Amino acid sequence: MPEGANDFAYWVTNTVQADRLGEELTSIDIVRYNSLADIRSAFVEMLERHLSENPGPQRTVAPGREFHFMRAIRFSLPTDCAAADYASFIECLKNVSVSSLYLHVFEARLRPPYGVDDFSHWFKTNFDDDKVGREISRLDPYSYTLESLRQRIIRVIERRLAEVKNA
Amino acid sequence: MPKIEEYAPAAGRSAIEELKIIAARLKGKTILNVNSTAVGGGVAEILSRMLPMMTELGIKPRWELIKGGEDFYAVTKKFHNALHGTRQELTPADFQLYRDTLKANMETIDLDADIALIHDPQPAGLIDKKPAGARWVWRCHIDLSNRQSDVWDFLHGYVSRYDAAVISAPSFSQTLPIKQFQVPPSIDPLADKNKELSDAEVSDIMRRLEIPLDKPLITQVSRFDRLKDPLGVIEAFKKIQPYVTARLLLVGGSADDDPEGSQVLAEVRTAAEGNPDIMVLCLPPTSNIEINAIQRASTIILQKSLKEGFGLTVSEALWKGKPVIAGAVGGIPLQITHKYSGILTRTVDGTAYWMKRLLHEPAFAGKLGENGREHVRENFLLTRHLRDYLLLALYLESGKRDFIHL
Incomplete structure (x- = not known):
């Protein structure tokens, strides 16, 4: 089981060993937030509350165990996979790299239309199918590894394909 | 190429x-x-x-x-x-x-x-x-x-x-x-050091090197250098010997042109003397396929470094799907997440404890190796x-x- 839903939680739990704060950071419901600014505020608020509830000398980690904030540069590139219907969508989803899933599910929710992943948006606008979106939105992507998230989404669409065929 | x-x-x-x-x-x-x-x-x-x-x-x-x-x-x-x-x-x-x-x-x-x-x-x-x-x-x-x-x-x-x-x-x-x-x-997955080898190839090489496989093999492949702590490895192995059936193998270069290396090698040989389950092997620097086979034949791989640059030997071992116990120094923690894709240790006792644990819990050890290999696939090829x-x-x-x- 991979540990830590986010890097902050992993560091606070394993390096700072502030158990309660670590648990709070782990369980933050990131899906609730529609922008990175909102997520940032939620983290800051949580840390400020922790500091006010725990006055007095603060822990300092040993040299070499600091948290290194890194800046990200995001590259996106086309792949050979293009879906025209449910079946080919499933085929593509089986073959793209997990970074593609990251872009279309995680990052997509943080850009317009906010809170909607690219897959749900595509099924809604092309097939007027919002059931796929409802199903996918019930998956909390932060509680799966990217590989198991892929399998989950494939299952959602396979089920939907069977329903659409029988309709 | x-x-x-x-x-x-x-x-x-x-x-x-x-x-x-x-x-x-x-x-x-x-x-x-x-x-x-x-x-x-x-x-x-x-x-x-x-x-x-x-x-x-x-x-x-x-x-x-x-x-x-x-x-x-x-x-x-x-x-x-x-x-x-x-x-x-x-x-x-x-x-x-x-x-x-x-x-x-x-x-x-x-x-x-x-x-x-x-x-x-x-x-x-x-x-x-x-x-x-x-x-x-x-x-x-x-x-x-x-x-x-x-x-x-x-x-x-x-x-x-x-x-x-x-x-x-x-x-x-x-x-x-x-x-x-x-x-x-x-690491290059197609280089001699890392490419896939058949079981028959591995057995042939182990026979040629006269490394018996009748007991689980715990291996450290490293220069005979104090910073790789080969003496600490032997000390840790001796601590678990009363409780386990295993063989320790230390593989390194001959250290002919390195006075400090020769000194460490001599100390390692002395520490291993009289212990039939500790083997010390010196291989020429071109022995890439041999190292590959030894890693594949091992049950556990150690990299008990006290100081390390990036420590890519860890990725080489993980790529073979092996559970690795390594010092938490240099770039090693980037390659191993403790108890997920390997084990990080800081002491002789910690190394001994985890060798024993992994020998006794092969399913857990196997999972570490499996996760480690996937981590290398995503990040270190x-x-x-x-x-x-x-x-x-x-x-x-x-x-x-x-x-x-x-």
Whole structure:
């Protein structure tokens, strides 16, 4: 089981060993937030509350165990996979790299239309199918590894394909 | 040299397709690499495998070597050790020799290229002759976290004028006025050291090396160097011997040309003496397939380093799907997440405890190895390394934007 839903939680739990704060950071419901600014505020608020509830000398980690904030540069590139219907969508989803899933599910929710992943948006606008979106939105992507998230989404669409065929 | 397509089974089809798409945006660009040696050492090893891949992808790689006399290499060796944190005495004449040698090289090396990767301190001063319009990257393979300040201050004057710096781990970063990128090193899954071997090939090699396989094998492959703590490994193994059936194997070079290594090897032999389940094996430096087979035949692999650069031997072991117990130093924690993709330890007792645990819980040990292999597949293969360099080149060419759609 991979540990830590986010890097902050992993560091606070394993390096700072502030158990309660670590648990709070782990369980933050990131899906609730529609922008990175909102997520940032939620983290800051949580840390400020922790500091006010725990006055007095603060822990300092040993040299070499600091948290290194890194800046990200995001590259996106086309792949050979293009879906025209449910079946080919499933085929593509089986073959793209997990970074593609990251872009279309995680990052997509943080850009317009906010809170909607690219897959749900595509099924809604092309097939007027919002059931796929409802199903996918019930998956909390932060509680799966990217590989198991892929399998989950494939299952959602396979089920939907069977329903659409029988309709 | 293997073709890019041959990497698909190891790296995944999508990784290969990504490389082709990214490289297409750099078609015809010249990427120059400058370092100090064509053979021996990790940098030369990686470049010799990576540059043919660039050519296959339509990029024009070039590779130049900096030249200097023995006195120059004595100075840069001191630079290297000082940057690694081993105290060195540097004189003004040493720094002047560096400047003079670099100046001489500027007259002879062809520096014409769209993008240049300048590896490590030896050629860093070439920045004085950077052609207009070119993008230059200083690629540092050294852990700078304990660097000696006079040497770093000297180099800082050069490095600050590059377009970017590349380091292997976040903890190696320094205060610089330029952007620093993290690009960890990599292993080549198709090299003799790492390629797949059949069970029959492994058995043949083990027979030839006279390594019996009647007991689970715990192996450390490393130079006989105090920083790799071979004596600590033996001490840890002796602690578990009353409770387990296993054999310890320490594999290293002969250390003929290294007085300190010979001394450590002698101490290791003494510590192992009279213990039939501790084997010490010296192999020539070309024994890549043999090392590969030994790792594949092992039940547990150790890398009990006390200090380490990046420690790529850990990725080599993880790639073979083996549970690895390693010291939590240098770049090793980037390769192992404790109790998920391996075990990190800091003491002899901790190492002993985890050897025993993993021998007694083969299912858990197997899972560690499996997770470790996937972690290496995603992060430490040559194809990822090449991709990172190409993305960095694109970033520099694209006007340094944070979101780039190709």
